[in-house]
Amino acid sequence: MADALIFATLNGLVTGMLLFMLASGVTLIFSMMGVLNFAHASFYMLGAYFAFAISQQIGFWPALLLAPMLVGVLGALVERYGLRQVHKSGQVAELVFTFGLAFLIEEAVQLFWGRATQDFRSPAALDFALFTLFGQDFPAWKGVMLCISVSIFIGLYFVLTRTRTGIIIQAAITHPQAVANLGHNVPRLFMVVFGAGSALAGLAGVIAGPVLTTFPGMASVLGSIVFVIVVIGGLGSLTGALVASLLIGLLQSWAIASGLGMADLLALLGVSFPPDHALRDLWRLTLPQVAPLLPYLLLVLILIFRPSGLFGKRES
Amino acid sequence: MRALVLWAGFALVLMVLPLIFDSVLGVSILNQMAIAIVFALSYNLLLGQGGMLSFGHAVYFGLGGFLAVHAMLLTETQTLAIPLVLIPLAGGLCGLCAALFIGSFSTGRAGTVFAMISLGVGELLAASSLILVSFFGGESGVSADRTFAPPFFGVDFSQDVQVYFLAAAWLFVSVLGMYLFTRTPAGRLANAVRDNPERARFLGYSAGRVRFISFAVAGFFAGIAGGLFAVNYEILTAGNLNAASSGQVLLMAYIGGLGVFIGPILGAVLLTLINSLLNHYTTLWMLYLGLVFVLTVMFLPRGLTGLLMLHRVPWQQGRLGLLVRPYTLTAIPGAVLVLSLIGLLELSQRETGPFVYLGIPFAPGSAVSWLALLAVAVIAFVALRRTLPGLRAAWAEASAQSPRSMHEGDAP
Amino acid sequence: MSVLQLDNVSKSFGNSAILRNVHLRIEPGERHAIIGPNGAGKSTLFHLISGRQQVSAGRILFKGEAIHTLPPHEIARRGLARSFQVSSLFAQLSVFENLRCALLWPLGYGYSFWHLLSREKALNARTESLLDELGLWQRRDVPAGELAYAEQRALELGLAIASSAELILLDEPVAGMNATEARQALALIRRVTAGKTLVVVEHDMTVVFDIADRISVLVQGELIASDTPAAIRRNARVQEAYLGVPVPAGGQHA
Ligand SMILES: Nc1ncnc2c1ncn2[C@@H]1O[C@H](COP(=O)(O)OP(=O)(O)O)[C@@H](O)[C@H]1O
Numbered sequence: 001m002a003d004a005l006i007f008a009t010l011n012g013l014v015t016g017m018l019l020f021m022l023a024s025g026v027t028l029i030f031s032m033m034g035v036l037n038f039a040h041a042s043f044y045m046l047g048a049y050f051a052f053a054i055s056q057q058i059g060f061w062p063a064l065l066l067a068p069m070l071v072g073v074l075g076a077l078v079e080r081y082g083l084r085q086v087h088k089s090g091q092v093a094e095l096v097f098t099f100g101l102a103f104l105i106e107e108a109v110q111l112f113w114g115r116a117t118q119d120f121r122s123p124a125a126l127d128f129a130l131f132t133l134f135g136q137d138f139p140a141w142k143g144v145m146l147c148i149s150v151s152i153f154i155g156l157y158f159v160l161t162r163t164r165t166g167i168i169i170q171a172a173i174t175h176p177q178a179v180a181n182l183g184h185n186v187p188r189l190f191m192v193v194f195g196a197g198s199a200l201a202g203l204a205g206v207i208a209g210p211v212l213t214t215f216p217g218m219a220s221v222l223g224s225i226v227f228v229i230v231v232i233g234g235l236g237s238l239t240g241a242l243v244a245s246l247l248i249g250l251l252q253s254w255a256i257a258s259g260l261g262m263a264d265l266l267a268l269l270g271v272s273f274p275p276d277h278a279l280r281d282l283w284r285l286t287l288p289q290v291a292p293l294l295p296y297l298l299l300v301l302i303l304i305f306r307p308s309g310l311f312g313k314r315e316s
Numbered sequence: 317m318r319a320l321v322l323w324a325g326f327a328l329v330l331m332v333l334p335l336i337f338d339s340v341l342g343v344s345i346l347n348q349m350a351i352a353i354v355f356a357l358s359y360n361l362l363l364g365q366g367g368m369l370s371f372g373h374a375v376y377f378g379l380g381g382f383l384a385v386h387a388m389l390l391t392e393t394q395t396l397a398i399p400l401v402l403i404p405l406a407g408g409l410c411g412l413c414a415a416l417f418i419g420s421f422s423t424g425r426a427g428t429v430f431a432m433i434s435l436g437v438g439e440l441l442a443a444s445s446l447i448l449v450s451f452f453g454g455e456s457g458v459s460a461d462r463t464f465a466p467p468f469f470g471v472d473f474s475q476d477v478q479v480y481f482l483a484a485a486w487l488f489v490s491v492l493g494m495y496l497f498t499r500t501p502a503g504r505l506a507n508a509v510r511d512n513p514e515r516a517r518f519l520g521y522s523a524g525r526v527r528f529i530s531f532a533v534a535g536f537f538a539g540i541a542g543g544l545f546a547v548n549y550e551i552l553t554a555g556n557l558n559a560a561s562s563g564q565v566l567l568m569a570y571i572g573g574l575g576v577f578i579g580p581i582l583g584a585v586l587l588t589l590i591n592s593l594l595n596h597y598t599t600l601w602m603l604y605l606g607l608v609f610v611l612t613v614m615f616l617p618r619g620l621t622g623l624l625m626l627h628r629v630p631w632q633q634g635r636l637g638l639l640v641r642p643y644t645l646t647a648i649p650g651a652v653l654v655l656s657l658i659g660l661l662e663l664s665q666r667e668t669g670p671f672v673y674l675g676i677p678f679a680p681g682s683a684v685s686w687l688a689l690l691a692v693a694v695i696a697f698v699a700l701r702r703t704l705p706g707l708r709a710a711w712a713e714a715s716a717q718s719p720r721s722m723h724e725g726d727a728p
Numbered sequence: 729m730s731v732l733q734l735d736n737v738s739k740s741f742g743n744s745a746i747l748r749n750v751h752l753r754i755e756p757g758e759r760h761a762i763i764g765p766n767g768a769g770k771s772t773l774f775h776l777i778s779g780r781q782q783v784s785a786g787r788i789l790f791k792g793e794a795i796h797t798l799p800p801h802e803i804a805r806r807g808l809a810r811s812f813q814v815s816s817l818f819a820q821l822s823v824f825e826n827l828r829c830a831l832l833w834p835l836g837y838g839y840s841f842w843h844l845l846s847r848e849k850a851l852n853a854r855t856e857s858l859l860d861e862l863g864l865w866q867r868r869d870v871p872a873g874e875l876a877y878a879e880q881r882a883l884e885l886g887l888a889i890a891s892s893a894e895l896i897l898l899d900e901p902v903a904g905m906n907a908t909e910a911r912q913a914l915a916l917i918r919r920v921t922a923g924k925t926l927v928v929v930e931h932d933m934t935v936v937f938d939i940a941d942r943i944s945v946l947v948q949g950e951l952i953a954s955d956t957p958a959a960i961r962r963n964a965r966v967q968e969a970y971l972g973v974p975v976p977a978g979g980q981h982a
């Protein structure tokens with residue numbers, strides 16, 4: 001039991017920090033530009049695919065650097081030539097635009113790489129167990145993932161609190177008008193933030209691609225979860241995004257590991273049902289089964305009872 | 317009077333269509349169109365009329381459809397004999413109930429919060445549909461046989477044409493119903509709340525209540541569309557209520573145009589047509605669809621009908637003729653450019669064998685084929701850049717208004 | 729009984745107190761003007777009365793009943809209508825539809841989905857007479873968002889008065905209009921609010937002294953005087969509050 005718990009926690013941490021790399025970008029973009037970027041997870045997917053293509057040519061480590069940069073440039077271009085154009089038509093149009101973009105990127109990925117899963121692997125040099133606990137291996141690559149995402153978190157924190165640009169960004173989050181009035185080039189700032197957010201998502205894709213498999217559906221698998229996180233944490237709150245990322249990562253990981261079922265729960269209460277009862281689906285439910293549901297349930301509940309999220313100060 | 321003529325004309329068209337397109341494929345496409353139109357119009361009640369961006373409208377379509385299949389199964393097992401013509405109504409009522417429940421907590425806010433709740437509910441249901449096997453049938457879905465239903469005046473609905481007339485009748489009733497709804501106080505207030513919920517409140521209207529009513533009506537008609545789907549295909553799967561399905565209806569409504577009542581109809585007709593025809597020729601049609609969609613959002617925020625509506629001013633001023641020449645001049649290089657780009661994309665997808673495109677054989681992997689298409693594309697692009705300014709100037713001239721209204725148009 | 733009664737009303741945003749202990753009584757049939765420099769809190773006062781914002785302390789009674797806890801639509805239904813300083817219209821709807829929307833509740837349609845608007849003769853006749861009264865007849869089919877500034881202001885006024893509420897709050901109804909437009913708008917306001925209670929925020933002193941039979945002066949969130957126009961003119965605190973510059977009788981105030 002203890003070993004399962006420790007591993008579930010470690011895996012939850014890895015997933016949570018990975019989710020945060022995406023959620024932080026969505027949060028920054030939302031708080032500055034008022035756009036919930038549906039295509040954010042698509043940039044994550046592009047990161048994985050670009051890295052896969054590059055690593056086949058010149059190896060994994062250059063890809064780790066080049067792929068996120070490429071994705072970042074692409075993101076900046078999308079902001080400059082797409083989103084800015086749509087901005088005139090209002091918030092709904094922007095949301096619909098990013099939705100369409102996600103759709104388009106998924107199709108484009110299939111155009112270039114097909115529908116099949118790509119054989120994108122972490123570097124062979126890291127194919128060993130970082131440590132072994134209770135007879136279970138913890139792969140080194142997951143350690144690297146954790147290192148990278150934690151350093152990104154620290155880096156982000158540093159940039160936002162210690163650099164000039166970061167402080168302007170923070171100001172623009174709360175008082176966009178005031179920042180524009182101070183003479184800062186807000187459109188360019190938007191482009192930079194959008195590009196940087198996309199690059200972060202791309203990096204997340206590079207490191208997650210080998211573990212979570214690189215296939216055309218990988219964006220939609222993660223995309224909705226990232227939204228859930230951003231909403232639960234509170235739209236526009238980075239702290240909230242961090243807490244919610246870890247929460248969701250750990251919850252899912254524990255739920256899957258526990259293997260508990262409704263039947264166990266009912267048995268605990270001394271209740272049992274005939275196997276052909278009309279509601280049989282309900283108590284055959286197991287936690288691993290409902291694990292994918294939990295985030296959405298949480299999302300709906302949060303939006304109903306506390307639309308500003310756990311840490312947020314404002315609604316939409 | 318004019319309205320009566322229009323509706324009679326609509327009914328007549330619905331009657332005549334299966335006589336013109338009487339092939340198996342034709343009737344099958346007509347049935348799909350009828351379903352898509354009802355669904356897209358119901359979506360427009362939310363987004364176009366009420367300003368609610370939903371990413372989960374397939375929930376009501378799907379639930380209505382699943383209930384309809386179960387209703388058909390009841391008839392099949394002879395528990396309850398429901399005439400097939402009433403099955404879509406059962407779907408509609410199911411959609412209505414679901415919308416009443418979900419609307420009760422989701423319509424309090426519009427904008428991003430509403431969109432997110434709709435997304436969450438959609439994902440929740442899509443995921444549950446794989447778990448709750450007894451109602452949703454798991455991966456394989458639930459199927460029924462419509463011919464078990466008691467015959468309706470001797471019609472047993474064993475043929476698709478018979479189903480078409482059932483669908484057309486429901487289509488007519490639904491389109492009429494939704495059109496009339498937009499002309500009632502509740503429908504008009506939905507527009508007002510879309511434009512300015514705050515002001516509506518100060519006039520005595522609860523914005524949430526107004527949205528709730530539209531939401532319920534939209535759920536009802538989406539359920540009818542789902543019921544029609546059940547009757548037509550006799551099967552529903554989890555794919556009918558998932559995010560992709562919700563995305564499709566958003567695409568239809570948006571590409572057709574949200575501003576005008578017939579916009580989504582146009583979108584549904586076009587997309588169904590493209591979907592079922594292009595499907596046979598290319599594996600890339602979803603990519604094209606995505607491109608068209610993104611470009612529409614960027615350059616035609618009011619969709620295709622919006623583009624048509626732009627011509628109202630030139631038309632009223634009798635200057636539409638000015639546009640014919642520049643339109644033709646731009647259309648030719650434009651079409652050539654699009655076709656050559658499509659050719660390039662398609663060529664990239666072929667690995668072997670001659671690829672015959674527009675009657676011309678191309679060879680995948682041959683540099684000549686690639687270069688030829690590329691050259692045509694570049695030439696067309698250059699030509700387009702030269703004809704565009706002429707079109708722009710012609711537009712300015714054709715749509716120039718009298719000085720008085722120009723001045724007012726410029727005012728803040 | 730007063731139509732409107734504010735007892736000890738305060739409002740603060742965070743740490744900054746915007747309104748402090750405001751007491752105000754408005755009697756039936758009164759035409760009351762509220763004046764004060766920019767940022768004094770006049771619009772905020774209207775927001776509190778109409779339910780757009782919540783009071784931080786104190787209470788507001790309308791016809792003897794507490795309304796400060798009600799949502800805006802409930803307050804509006806009790807017969808309190810307001811206009812906005814910045815026009816707040818239904819941009820995509822035509823002028824005609826804007827006004828018709830404002831009439832649906834007062835005429836008892838509610839959220840009906842069993843009436844067809846085009847069939848409701850009385851409703852449409854009321855809308856048209858309102859259009860006529862506002863001088864917007866020729867613009868009836870133009871989307872509100874495309875109107876000229878003065879026309880938007882006229883429509884804004886139209887939405888406020890459509891319901892024939894007992895108490896009408898107008899926030900700077902003629903600001904930004906030229907002299908002719910302002911004169912017409914004032915005549916209109918006087919005509920349509922006859923027999924009702926009117927509270928108006930206005931900057932133009934000519935207008936204020938012309939229209940009001942009582943004036944309240946709000947300075948930095950405090951109501952420093954509430955009296956007849958003549959008394960207000962003589963009031964030393966008011967003159968001082970206006971930067972020490974005595975208000976010339978009937979003169980313009982920027
Ligand atoms: N939502 C708000 N948050 C913080 N301060 C506000 C808010 N609304 C108004 N204020 C402040 O309250 C003061 C009064 O504003 P307002 O009532 O609009 O003044 P007036 O209408 O008299 O010109 C101003 O200083 C304004 O900055």
Ligand SMILES: [Mg+2]
Pocket residue numbers: 770771772813
């Ligand atoms: Mg003001």
